[in-house]
Amino acid sequence: MESFLKQQENAMLHFIEELVNIDSGSYDKQGVDKIGEILISHYKELGFQIEVEKQEEFGNHLLIQHRDAIDPQIIILAHMDTVFPVGTAAERPFSIKDDRAYGPGVIDMKSSHASLLYAIKALMHEGLIGYKDIKIVINSDEEIGSPSSKCMIEREAKGKKYALVMEPARKDGSLVSARRGKGNYTLIVEGRAAHSGIEPEKGRSAIEELAHKILQLYELSDHENGISVNVGLIEGGSSANTVSDHAEAQIDIRIKEMDQVEYLEERLEEICASTEVSGTKVLLEGEMNRPPMEKNKKTRALLRIIQDVGEEIGIEIEDTSTGGGSDASFTSSLGIATIDGLGPVGGNAHSDKEYLEIPTLVERTLLLALLIERLSHRTK
Known part of the structure; x- marks a missing residue:
């Protein structure tokens, strides 16, 4: 699986470039919906079904699961919106310097979309079926508090066993186990x-x-x-x-x-x-x-599973708490084991210096793919 993902690294970067070069601020419905259309196209090619929850003010939300999925127990949360106004992508489009990629939304969270999509591709390539046990919820207004998607997230999360949230890992690679x-x-x-x-x-x-x-x-x-x-x-x-x-x-x-x-x-x-x-x-x-995302017993147990998977592929996984908000709070408050920060490593989100650490793209995608497969076996 790792060799497959290494072969796909350039394709992943081109996909990130395509997304970064499209403005998709929270109030830019046209731009967010354009991102959504690209994602819909890619997931359909992989045999996934997409339900579009249309919005008037904000971008449309996407509910995605494989056509062969039956009552998936893993919910994966991601968002399409950024904090940047229209015109930002033209002013400073996607670029690469040394081992870092730059651009508006590159780490929060357009690289995460590449990681999730290619984690699924990797599972399919290896003949594994963990992707049939996931429900992907992608919203359009996370950066402004998810006003139109909170109820949707809570509705889709009910009854799920695990919640994986695709916000980026911290600068030091830590995952997020608690948020205020x-x-x-x-x-x-x-x-x-x-x-x-x-x-x-x-x-x-x-x-x-x-x-x-x-x-x-x-x-x-x-x-x-x-x-x-x-x-x-x-x-x-x-x-x-x-x-x-x-x-x-x-x-x-x-x-x-x-x-x-x-x-x-x-x-x-x-x-x-x-x-x-x-x-x-x-x-x-x-x-x-x-609500706060609290590091409870269920979250600690999920973190240990992730750390075990990381150890198997040579990644030491640490966790941290943060004051910033995310949709992880909604699933955590429902009593679902939740871990955030499962995207690639990067930093300076919401600024003109936002970056992705390119060497972490393959390793974090591999971690995510193996984690999905591991959790899928535990839901049976």
Whole structure:
């Protein structure tokens, strides 16, 4: 199998180049759907059936399984969208320098699509049938929190035994066994406008009230226990000489454990229940949109299987936790053994320096193929 994949390395790189050179930002439906059409074509050639879940605002989602599959027990998650705006691929298209490939989305996660597709090809080449035990779910909006695909992922994951998530491995090659949960909130303050020179006493400053609220929000952070609250964007007011009648803040909240959700929601309610500036009103909108991916007993057992497979092919597998979010949280919260970071190794995702470590393309694809086959035997 390894020799087959080595022979396919150039084909894999050309496939990655094709995907990277197509803009597919989360809000670029046309670009994402173009990626989807390419994937559909390749999977159909391998005898897979594709169900397209059409979307109006975002790109269409894909549900893929082999025509001979019967109740597959392994769900594989991947996404087609990137964080980059239209025009990025033309500005800095796919390129190779030394042992690294560059381009928008090259590691997050267009290389992962090549790895998954060629892992299946490798299994078929060897006459193995583990690919019949997988259900592939590919969404179009992961980078913005999976608003249109969360329910689909949870629906398709129910009853599955294993979840393999194709986000890239960390820079040091580690897989991801835990992620913090994530919430997005908007705090809106309404005040009363007035001229700051002529009659400031008649005004009620929304900005002043928001300032008080921001300080209270930061006090919720407890980094030792994995809770972080960050106000990343603020806006308000109309001019320097006007008491502001409107202000708002965008808030990012991260948690380590589900038990922390109730505590944080109660504290947010308390903060917004009263105001420091008389005459202002406060409204909080948003929710915890990704639960934490916790390293539980099932995940540890799956990690040991992956480490055993890695040892057999000479790859030492380590794991780590990260504060970034992914769709792995959805399967993990359903009690399914979940491991993330099963794509190739790379780094600097979401930046103009994003890269793929080319030497890891074949080895991580081999790891994935053998893992699918190993897990398939365990589901029987």
